[in-house]
Amino acid sequence: MRKGIVVMVLMGLLGASGALAQSCLANVKANGLTVGTSPDYPPFESLDKNNKIIGFDVDLLNLIGAELGAKVTFVGQSFDGLIPALLTKKIDLIAAGLTITEERKKSVDFTRPYISGPNVIITRKETTGISKLEDLAGKKVAVQIGSAQEKIASGVKGAEVKSYNLYTDAALALNTRQADALIVHRFVGRAFLKQYPDLKIVAELNQVDTGLALRKECSDLRRAIDAAIEKLEKNGKMDELAAKWFK
Amino acid sequence: MDFGLIRESLPFLLQGAWVTLRITALSLVFGILLGTLVALARMSPMRWLSGLTLGYIELLRGTPLLVQIFLIFFGIPQLTQQQINEFVAGVIAFSINSSAYVAEILRAGIQSIPKGQREAALSLGFSPTQTLRYIILPQAFTRVIPPLVNEGITLLKNSSLLSAIAVVELTRAGQLISARTFKPFEMYLAVSLIYLVMTLALSFVARQLERRWQVR
Numbered sequence: 037m038r039k040g041i042v043v044m045v046l047m048g049l050l051g052a053s054g055a056l057a058q059s060c061l062a063n064v065k066a067n068g069l070t071v072g073t074s075p076d077y078p079p080f081e082s083l084d085k086n087n088k089i090i091g092f093d094v095d096l097l098n099l100i101g102a103e104l105g106a107k108v109t110f111v112g113q114s115f116d117g118l119i120p121a122l123l124t125k126k127i128d129l130i131a132a133g134l135t136i137t138e139e140r141k142k143s144v145d146f147t148r149p150y151i152s153g154p155n156v157i158i159t160r161k162e163t164t165g166i167s168k169l170e171d172l173a174g175k176k177v178a179v180q181i182g183s184a185q186e187k188i189a190s191g192v193k194g195a196e197v198k199s200y201n202l203y204t205d206a207a208l209a210l211n212t213r214q215a216d217a218l219i220v221h222r223f224v225g226r227a228f229l230k231q232y233p234d235l236k237i238v239a240e241l242n243q244v245d246t247g248l249a250l251r252k253e254c255s256d257l258r259r260a261i262d263a264a265i266e267k268l269e270k271n272g273k274m275d276e277l278a279a280k281w282f283k
Numbered sequence: 284m285d286f287g288l289i290r291e292s293l294p295f296l297l298q299g300a301w302v303t304l305r306i307t308a309l310s311l312v313f314g315i316l317l318g319t320l321v322a323l324a325r326m327s328p329m330r331w332l333s334g335l336t337l338g339y340i341e342l343l344r345g346t347p348l349l350v351q352i353f354l355i356f357f358g359i360p361q362l363t364q365q366q367i368n369e370f371v372a373g374v375i376a377f378s379i380n381s382s383a384y385v386a387e388i389l390r391a392g393i394q395s396i397p398k399g400q401r402e403a404a405l406s407l408g409f410s411p412t413q414t415l416r417y418i419i420l421p422q423a424f425t426r427v428i429p430p431l432v433n434e435g436i437t438l439l440k441n442s443s444l445l446s447a448i449a450v451v452e453l454t455r456a457g458q459l460i461s462a463r464t465f466k467p468f469e470m471y472l473a474v475s476l477i478y479l480v481m482t483l484a485l486s487f488v489a490r491q492l493e494r495r496w497q498v499r
Contacts, residue, residue, distance in 0.1 A: 116462035123465060143465050178449075182462030198369075198449040199459060209449075212360040214369070 060254035061104075064128055068107035071097050072127035074115035076180075076202040078227040079281040080133030080246075083112075092281040093131040096150065097248075099273060103264035114201055116182035119143060122251060129257075130249040133221060135184035145252050148262050149245035150274065155185055156225045157239040158210065158218040166217055166238050178206035178215035184244065185219040211235060221246075223282050285466055289473045292460045299456030300477050306370070306452060307439040310377035314438070315431070317378060318385025325390055336386070343383035349444050352376045356448045373445040377438055384434050392427035393419060425496045432489035436482050453477060 073093060075081045081091035089110045101108035111127055118130045122144060136146045159166050166172065173194030179186040181199040189197045198215050200206040207228045209215040220228065222240065229235055250258050268274045325336040343351070356372040359365070396419050404414040443454035451459065457474035461467040 116458060117467070119465045120461070120467045139463075181458060186462075199455075200449055201447055205447075208357055212357050213364065213366050214356065214360055 060128070060251075060257040061260050064106045064257055065104065068109055069097070069101055069104070069129060070127045071108055071110050071129050071131050072118050072121050073110055073112060073130070073132045074118060074202075075112045076115070076204045077133050077224055079223060080221075081112075081131070082227075092151075092277055093133065095277050095280070096268075096274075097129075097131050099268055099277075100261055100264045103267065104260055115180055115203075116201075119182075119249070122249060125251070128250070128254070129261075133224065133246055134249055135221070136245045136247045137184050137187070139187070140249065143252075144249040145255065145258050146247035146249055147258055148265055149247050150265055151223075151246040151278075152243055153222045153246075154243050155188060155219055155241040156222045156237045157241065158207075158220065158225050158228065158235050159216065159238050160210065160213070161234050161236050163216065163238075168239055169241065172217055175216040176214070178209045178218045179220075180206055185221075188241065189219050207232060207235075226282075285469050288460075288464060288466055288469050292456075292470070292473070295460065296453065296456050296473060296477060299451055299453040300481065302370075302450065303439065303442050303452040303454075304481065306373055306377065306442045306445065306450075307435065309374045310381055310438055310442075311435050313374070313378035314381025314385050314434070317382035319389060321382050321386035322389035322393070325386055326393070340383045340386060343380050344387075348376070348380055348441055349447065351380055352444055352448060369445070369448045369450045372448065373442070373450050377442070381434060381438055384437075385431065388427050388430045388434065389423070392423040392430075395426055396422050425493070428492055428496065429489060432485060432492075436485055439481060439485065440478065 071093075073081045073089060075083045075089045075091070077091075079092055081089055081093050084090045089112055094110060097108050097110070113121060115132060118127075118132055118134075119140065121127050122130055130144075133151075134140070134146075136149060140146070157166060157169070157172070166175065169188070169192050172189070172192045174196070176196045176198050177189040177192070178198045178200060179189050180203045181201060183203070186197060186199055189195055198206070198209065200209060203220065203224065206215070206218055206220075210218045211232045211234060217238075218225075218228075218235075219241070221244070222237075225237055229237070248261060250261075265274070321336055321339065324332050325340070327333050327336075352373065355376045356367065356369060359367050359372070400418055400422070401414055404418045405411070409418065442452055445452055446455035446458060449455070453474055457470040461470040464470075
């Protein structure tokens with residue numbers, strides 16, 4: 037009898053988790069899509085004068101939300117806490133110019149890439165002698181904590197990696213001479229260059245893919261978003277967005 | 284729970300704890316030295332000097348420590364065009380900040396000694412300096428030990444703020460690992476325990492000191 041109850045409870049739990057796994061898309065349609073981001077990464081996402089989150093990712097997610105028929109809400113938080121927030125269901129999706137990496141794929145699922153481009157090395161204009169990754173040996177390299185670029189910097193022998201909470205702080209550290217170089221995605225690098233005219237791009241690194249991240253059990257939502265992205269690529273909306281933000 | 288992760292990241296965390304301890308110790312020493320000067324200036328009969336010090340103390344106690352850290356780390360290089368090492372920037376920010384609190388602790392300690400003591404000493408032929416040196420300060424000293432240890436514990440915990448300028452102290456060490464492994468719970472639990480061991484050790488030392496000095 038006792039055993040029977042245990043089995044029933046277990047089956048109930050399994051059934052419940054099975055039902056949860058099925059309901060990501062339905063849940064999002066009913067309750068809206070909560071999107072986590074770190075608004076220190078222009079033009080993917082940043083804060084405007086009224087502290088509203090704007091950027092490529094915001095426009096993209098609003099278009100995707102319209103395709104899915106879900107209301108999209110953005111939540112700004114620290115970059116390194118995004119994946120834990122996703123895994124603990126505080127958010128449904130990460131849209132933070134997130135590079136698709138093998139390491140992250142162990143914990144989360146990615147949608148199809150929506151942007152591809154290289155990372156770049158940025159220095160101050162007065163700096164000489166840095167033109168490739170190996171030249172960063174013995175230099176202070178500013179990156180964001182938990183970023184794919186931090187991983188690249190850590191891979192350079194002898195480089196002194198400085199991880200900041202915000203990417204904007206990493207750029208500020210470079211501009212105020214607290215660091216010698218910065219590794220960042222090219223689009224973001226260009227945005228920083230507009231803000232800090234004393235900086236320059238000195239090298240392009242490997243191409244990387246950028247995607248949206250979801251919990252692994254939400255494969256139904258991921259498929260729906262993949263279809264939406266594909267549609268936006270076909271009907272030219274994606275190019276319009278790219279032209280608006282990445283010019 | 285992934286205890287294996289805690290075990291394998293322990294050496295890195297302990298390295299961070301060592302940085303935390305060094306920053307705390309250096310800042311406390313400089314803070315006490317600077318704070319003593321500030322306390323003396325604060326109690327000076329010269330009105331302009333005590334007024335100036337009051338302004339100094341209010342400025343440091345009335346603004347967030349994190350803002351003071353950013354001001355020194357990002358602000359000084361902007362003004363001087365000189366790099367400032369983040370460890371040094373941290374120690375400077377903490378020493379200055381701590382000096383304000385230490386000064387008030389010392390002033391309270393000195394002023395808590397009843398006036399009669401000073402009057403008695405003076406009437407017995409002690410000079411004002413001798414009165415301070417032999418009568419007031421030794422008594423004040425035992426009274427300020429507990430609040431000074433508190434200040435040390437506060438500094439130790441506040442040193443986690445330096446993670447924001449990329450000093451790899453204990454909190455940052457934990458953040459770096461959790462940002463890589465996406466396991467914040469294990470990491471911050473381990474980090475908390477290491478902080479707790481350090482603060483408990485400080486409190487223990489403080490109790491021993493108090494006991495030794497209060498018997499006399």
